[in-house]
Amino acid sequence: MKRFALTLVAATLASSAFAEYPEKPVTLVVPFAAGGPTDKVARDLAEALRKPLGGQAIVIENVGGAGGTLGATKVAKAAPDGYTLLLHHIGMATSPALYRTLQYKTLEDFEYLGLVNEVxxxxxxxxxxxxxxxxxxxxxxxxxxxxxxxxxxxxxxxxxxxxxxxxxxxxxxxxxxxxxxxxxxxxxxxxxxxxxxxxxxxxxxxxxxxxxxxxxxxTTTKRLTTPALGKLPTLDESGLKGFNVSIWHGLYAPKGTPKPVLDKINAALKLALKDPEFDKREEALGAVIINDARVNPADHKKFVEAEINKWGPVIKAAGQYAD
CATH class of the missing domain: 3.40.190.10 (Periplasmic binding protein-like II)
Known part of the structure; x- marks a missing residue:
């Protein structure tokens, strides 16, 4: 009974230690140059995350180079305290096949926080x-x-x-x-x-x-509904059966980030994805906000693993690699 009480006290203290998170600006690393599509999504998301994270600033840091792997490496090696996050696209799943050597392990060196959108x-x-x-x-x-x-x-x-x-x-x-x-x-x-x-x-x-x-x-299996693109056929209906490519974006933290912090970020992400202004901005770009199980960390990770398995053979068949 005494041991249980001590464990309960320790858990309570650990939880309370992160109760005020975030207490300073959070850096959101974008592994590509400013002005690109992932950067646009990141800046919209940063604005939507601000309110559910207590009004704290979300600072965008562009760390481009090597197909997004430099920025991903920076976050993988950052302090696991919730103050350095990564917004990455499908490259999170394709880099293991594209690059002969990576400074991180995609499925092991990150905490998965949830998918944001599909483009x-x-x-x-x-x-x-x-x-x-x-x-x-x-x-x-x-x-x-x-x-x-x-x-x-x-x-x-x-x-x-x-x-x-x-x-x-x-x-x-x-x-x-x-x-x-x-x-x-x-x-x-x-x-x-x-x-x-x-x-x-x-x-x-x-x-x-x-x-x-x-x-x-x-490139999706269903036609889009935006005014500019609604009349375009899909490649699937045009004869390339099964052709389906969407570029998704997901949110990540360094491995070992405390669970109370991860829970808080995930809760903030879910609220941000329901923000009307964020939804409006993404819709204007033709992006689709994720509203299924992949907004949850475990399902996000399962999805990325499936994407690794999907794209690996395609990339290997093309024989296009980077050192």
Missing amino acids: PMTLIGKTTLPAANYAELSKWLEANKGKINLANAGLGSASHLCGLLFQQSLKIDMTTVPYKGTAPAMTDLLGGQVDIMCDQTTNTTSQIESGKVKAFAV
Whole structure:
């Protein structure tokens, strides 16, 4: 009985020690450059998290490089106190296959806090392409094997992954043109230096609305409902059965972060995902807020493990690795 009482007291003291968390600004690491799609999501999320975390500031720190692995490494090695968090996209699941060496273990060195959103992707092309829809584009791609330039934002980027799967699904090899980020890739697509690109709606919606690119299809299994993208067919219905790529974002903390802190962050995340202003901003970008079991840490981790198993074979088949 005495031992039970001491254990209860210890647990109570440990819980109370974190009752005031957060007592200072929280750093949210974005493993990509400012202005990119993950950065946009992070800044919207930071604003939505502020209120449920007692009004404390959420400071964005952009740690770009090596396909997001530098920023992830920084968080994996940070003090496990809840004051350094990571917002990462699908690269969390693809890096184990893309990089021969990583400074962290994806499923072991982080605390999983919950998924935030899923961002559909769009297949777009330069305006001078002689195709008005996906059926015509498919014929053009078949007729121009060996001459097609496919842009992406760099190894491990969302556009790179979508491009890999697109080529494998069509069984057509294209000349992959990697850039150091989404902005320069889009600039060259707008200028006609490259032919096509598969990228997130967060990057493509405004270009589609303005008519600066041709839009051919979306990568989800269901059509989107946004005004700019609602009329686009899915690649699945266009003939690439089973094609389904969404770029999700999740929230993480260093391994060993105290459970009371993790619980508080997860509770704040769930409230942030219901924030009307956050929802409005994400919807405008074509993103879908997560409202299923994956907002829970255990289900978030199971999902990432499944994604590792999904993308590993795709990446290995392409033979594209980084040291």
